Amino acid sequence: MSTIKILIVEDELIIAEDISLELENLGYEVIGIATNYDEATVLFKNHHPDVILVDILISGEKDGIDLARTIRKKEDVPIIFLTSHADKGTVERAKQVNPDAYLVKPFERADLFAAIEIAFFNYVNKKPAEKSDMIVEEKNNFVLKDSIFIKKDYLLIKVRFDEIKWLKAEGNYIELYCPDKKHLVRSSMREFLAKLPAALFVQTHKSYAVNLSHIDSIDHSTVYIGKEEIPIGRTFVDHLKRILNIEL
Template identity: 45%
Template sequence: MAKVKILIVEDELIIAEDMRDMLESLGYEVVGVTGRLDEAKRLLAATMPDIAMVDITLGTKQDGLDLASHIINHQNIPFVFCTSHADKGTVDKAKQLHPHGYLVKPFEQNDLFSAIEVALSNFSYSRDADSSPLEVKNNDLIIKDSLFVKEGNLYVKVKIEKIQWLSPDGNYTTIHEEGGKKHLVRMPLKDLHDQLPQDKFFRSHRSFVVNLASIEAINNQNIYIDSQQIPLGKNYRDELLSQVKKMQ
């Protein structure tokens, strides 16, 4: 099961390690911990986290604000400010960068969990202000190249490129991932298909959507993916062959 990857940027070692322990016990993956601006930028590029927890004050400077600007301009991921300061001046500076969460120290594990949940939802919603917020409304989020599926108390990350096909289950959709993994999404098949890259995912039948890159064979009636036989509607066949040719 892929985990949400988190970068911690915090210069107080004890607090940073407490955060790591809390996050890992919640089921998240901590990909790096640092209290320096330059190292944080390096880790962002090297580890490609899904979200960053950023202390506003690193050392004696408010370098966390500079890091937030860097994330906005270069990383396109959500970030949460973590700070000991809740004064008006600090809050006003932070607000200008539109963080996806704001956490005041000291905090408990539940506070950390809630901040991450809200940040992921806020980021997914702000990704496209003009689109219908299906991701937020149904608890499943699409961020960058991954779909975050709500399972229990956690978001489980499913890389979009790893999705092989989709099938309906009433008003829900089952995601069939590489390796035989399955995820149930609280969204109808059509709505989920609309959220995915249209040049990569094709409606092969009224009840199936396939990842074009996963197709192993095609005949007049079926598509084969990992030895699974998926129906190919006759009204979809010509368009499917056209799409496959474009990928060659």
């Protein structure tokens, strides 16, 4: 499981390390600190951050605005500008690359948190026509092509589809069982399965669904995933046999 991954682009290392510490304390994952345009493009290519914090006046021939323009051409990712300068000229130039937020240094921890959460929320909440690889879902869960972001307290937690072994309905909640953790989502089984790829997940019981890629063995009444035994309900057995092209 991974939280929102953030790239910091800041040439003043003391400031960058302070920001990194604040982000980690807030529960985010910092994938790296870049001090210039070239370092930032390499880190972006190698780690695919979910959000980028960019100081406008970084060292080198190309500044933070140039970096944002380059990244925007490659991928639509939330970009938050950091700067000590809020003059009209800088702001007007920054506006040309449509940043998702603009923080003037020094800023408070609460301002940083709010900027990231709002920028990321707006990113995942864009219309499908604006983002072909994303499906917008209900307010607490956002679905990407290979993962889902689940709201937990004040953070959005990314859970990859291939990490989910099976699901169990408990009242008004769904428990997601993953290799190292269990997640709790407020939803019905039917609603939540609609967010998941049908080619990967199948319901086996009114209260259970499984990830087909994690099935180790199966008999007429049970799906086995490791040491776990997932029941197969009578009303679901025929559908399961068709999906797996087997006879039980």
